[in-house]
Amino acid sequence: DQQVKQNSPSLSVQEGRISILNCDYTNSMFDYFLWYKKYPAEGPTFLISISSIKDKNEDGRFTVFLNKSAKHLSLHIVPSQPGDSAVYFCAAFAGGTSYGKLTFGQGTILTVHP
Amino acid sequence: DGGITQSPKYLFRKEGQNVTLSCEQNLNHDAMYWYRQDPGQGLRLIYYSQIVNDFQKGDIAEGYSVSREKKESFPLTVTSAQKNPTAFYLCASSIGRDNTEAFFGQGTRLTVV
Numbered sequence: 270d271q272q273v274k275q276n277s278p279s280l281s282v283q284e285g286r287i288s289i290l291n292c293d294y295t296n297s298m299f300d301y302f303l304w305y306k307k308y309p310a311e312g313p314t315f316l317i318s319i320s321s322i323k324d325k326n327e328d329g330r331f332t333v334f335l336n337k338s339a340k341h342l343s344l345h346i347v348p349s350q351p352g353d354s355a356v357y358f359c360a361a362f363a364g365g366t367s368y369g370k371l372t373f374g375q376g377t378i379l380t381v382h383p
Numbered sequence: 384d385g386g387i388t389q390s391p392k393y394l395f396r397k398e399g400q401n402v403t404l405s406c407e408q409n410l411n412h413d414a415m416y417w418y419r420q421d422p423g424q425g426l427r428l429i430y431y432s433q434i435v436n437d438f439q440k441g442d443i444a445e446g447y448s449v450s451r452e453k454k455e456s457f458p459l460t461v462t463s464a465q466k467n468p469t470a471f472y473l474c475a476s477s478i479g480r481d482n483t484e485a486f487f488g489q490g491t492r493l494t495v496v
Contacts, residue, residue: 278423303484310392312473312487313426358425370416370441371485375425 272296273361275374282381288346290377292359295340299361303371304333304344307356316357317344349381385410389474389488396461396468396495404459404491406474413478415457416485419443420471429472432457461493468495 274293282288292302300321305313319326319333319342326333332345346353359374387408396402408415414433418426428441432451446465451457457476461468471492475485 273425275425305487310471310490310492312387312389312475312489314487315484318484360426370428370431372428373418373426375423 271375272299273359273372273374275357275359275377277377278375279378279380282349282379284351284381284383285348288344288349288353288379288381290344290346290357290359290379292342292344292374293340294342294361296361296363296372297340298363299372301362302333302335302342303360303362304331305358305360305373306353307358307376309356313358346379349379351381351383354379354381387474387476387486387488389472389491392489392491394491394493396493398495399463401460401462402468402493404461404472404474404493406457406459406488407455408457408476408486408488409455410476410486411454412476412486413454414476414485415451416475416477417441417447417449417457417459418473418475420473420490426473429459468493 272295303318304316306316307313317328317331317333319335335342356376358376360371390405416431417429427443430449432438448460473490474488477485
């Protein structure tokens, strides 16, 4: 049972344009969400997060939007740069559980063309 | 520099052999995790540990074993019972149950031939 889903395996964007990566979840107990960026043969690195009490969090070129009623979140990258090309993972955490384990989506490969 | 170290980066083993992947952190984090990455499946949790001498099964623990004798170390053994051991393995750590930002190691690519 995939509780966190990233339905787009890949996304291709022109440099300077907006990249929008989407993530859906099914577990209503999730109350904290994170985005990680991963290059091939490396570990993921934390990008940005959002608590369920907010609907938007911004950090430079990166903004995460959360729609709790739709159980949907998205990551916006503006403007996109070739160095943003990587795999992006959405992850979720249920704060009420005993252990802080993250549940990850399948990932979306972002390619930004010069 | 503080960080989380996995070794080796690449590992080859013959089918039927047990193999242990190393994970060490000097971040003074209480919690440590092992994930497996397969194409199209994202990161799946194998085992996690919130405190020394305690660990819990994740979503795909069958064929794996772990130990947490020291706070800094969380080795993962891939046993011969694991049917599809070839994968990219990632170790992570976080401050504890209330800190969700996990820091990842560089990963170990295990290939069983």
